[in-house]
Amino acid sequence: MPIQIPVTRTTNPKPIPADVGRSFGDYFTDHMFLMDYDSAKGWHDHRIVPFDAVTLHPSASAIQYGQAIFDGHKAYRCDDGAIRLFRPHAHLDRLNGSAARLCMPAVDKDDVLEGLLRLVDLDRDWVPHQQGTALYVRETMIGTEGFMAVRPAARYTFMIFLSPVGSYYSEGSAPVSILASETHVRAARGGIGSAKAAANYSASLMASEQAKAAGHTQVLWLDSVERRFLEEVGTMNVMLRIGNEIVTPPLSDSILPGVTRDTALTLLREWGETVSERPIAIDEVMAGIRSGEIEEVWGLGTAAVVSPIGQLTYRGETLTVGGGKTGSVTSRLYAEITKLHRRPDNDPHGWSVLVDGSGAA
Numbered sequence: 074m075p076i077q078i079p080v081t082r083t084t085n086p087k088p089i090p091a092d093v094g095r096s097f098g099d100y101f102t103d104h105m106f107l108m109d110y111d112s113a114k115g116w117h118d119h120r121i122v123p124f125d126a127v128t129l130h131p132s133a134s135a136i137q138y139g140q141a142i143f144d145g146h147k148a149y150r151c152d153d154g155a156i157r158l159f160r161p162h163a164h165l166d167r168l169n170g171s172a173a174r175l176c177m178p179a180v181d182k183d184d185v186l187e188g189l190l191r192l193v194d195l196d197r198d199w200v201p202h203q204q205g206t207a208l209y210v211r212e213t214m215i216g217t218e219g220f221m222a223v224r225p226a227a228r229y230t231f232m233i234f235l236s237p238v239g240s241y242y243s244e245g246s247a248p249v250s251i252l253a254s255e256t257h258v259r260a261a262r263g264g265i266g267s268a269k270a271a272a273n274y275s276a277s278l279m280a281s282e283q284a285k286a287a288g289h290t291q292v293l294w295l296d297s298v299e300r301r302f303l304e305e306v307g308t309m310n311v312m313l314r315i316g317n318e319i320v321t322p323p324l325s326d327s328i329l330p331g332v333t334r335d336t337a338l339t340l341l342r343e344w345g346e347t348v349s350e351r352p353i354a355i356d357e358v359m360a361g362i363r364s365g366e367i368e369e370v371w372g373l374g375t376a377a378v379v380s381p382i383g384q385l386t387y388r389g390e391t392l393t394v395g396g397g398k399t400g401s402v403t404s405r406l407y408a409e410i411t412k413l414h415r416r417p418d419n420d421p422h423g424w425s426v427l428v429d430g431s432g433a434a
């Protein structure tokens with residue numbers, strides 16, 4: 074049975090700022106989608122309401138024990154003027170994977186997608202127009218029950234809110250400088266690194282702030298056991314071209330299964346590239362950059378899509394990758410993925426979902 078999603082429109086719509094799409098996440102649209110969960114009723118009270126603060130019990134499990142997960146993807150204004158979401162099903166699958174890992178309830182993906190489509194439709198004027206911009210969609214689930222013992226909560230709130238965004242890095246799509254962390258790890262083996270849990274991001278803050286203070290854009294994360302194998306870069310998955318082989322670390326419980334990573338792997342295999350998902354040691358990377366065998370290293374994620382890495386620092390040695398320029402595979406991936414975002418006539422995988430304007434009340 075289709076769910077009811079009552080819509081309460083804002084009586085006080087915000088003016089859409091002129092620089093919308095030139096910042097990342099500084100603005101939020103006028104409405105949000107909410108639903109609540111308790112063990113007796115399951116998910117209930119689906120609704121779209123004016124964007125506002127949420128009130129929490131001081132002892133809510135989200136606050137005390139970090140029962141907080143999220144996911145993030147984008148809606149694009151396409152070349153035909155229509156608005157489309159890119160791979161929302163993959164993101165909702167990952168959201169449910171994150172929920173399972175933190176003992177939180179799964180959402181009904183069809184219901185959430187329905188709420189999301191209506192929300193984006195209602196706030197469609199906030200989807201920026203310029204190339205390289207999008208409306209970022211943030212799904213969030215938090216444990217709301219207040220109690221003191223350490224256990225999973227019995228009550229949750231799920232929300233979706235929207236933020237018009239431009240480039241994630243101030244460098245835009247220019248190559249960035251990365252510091253391989255010798256002292257900190259993002260996620261431990263056996264931990265929650267493959268879930269998009271809020272706690273993983275607090276775990277990353279100190280190393281990331283230290284890297285920025287030392288003049289780098291982000292951190293290259295190494296594995297938690299040997300501190301040797303590449304895991305991720307900042308909040309992105311990482312890929313390299315070593316000679317004619319394209320390599321990315323295999324998924325594990327300490328790596329987030331990126332949707333952009335999956336998109337890139339699909340395209341690269343279709344293009345006939347040799348692609349390996351295998352462990353890569355930092356020593357192999359440094360040696361390969363020194364010898365010139367590694368000419369391209371890049372990050373992959375929803376926010377920046379494809380982000381070339383121009384410099385890598387490890388144990389005090391800084392190497393320039395591929396002359397500090399964006400390599401050919403990096404450029405091709407960026408061009409092809411951004412084309413998939415905006416070109417409805419070019420969607421062989423059926424990855425885009427139309428926001429068709431029939432939903433908003």
Ligand SMILES: Cc1ncc(COP(=O)(O)O)c(C=O)c1O
Nearest residue numbers: 308309310329331332333374375
């Ligand atoms: C830690 C981390 N790794 C990788 C990614 C890339 O994932 P996706 O391509 O699904 O955005 C993200 C962003 O969501 C992330 O936060």
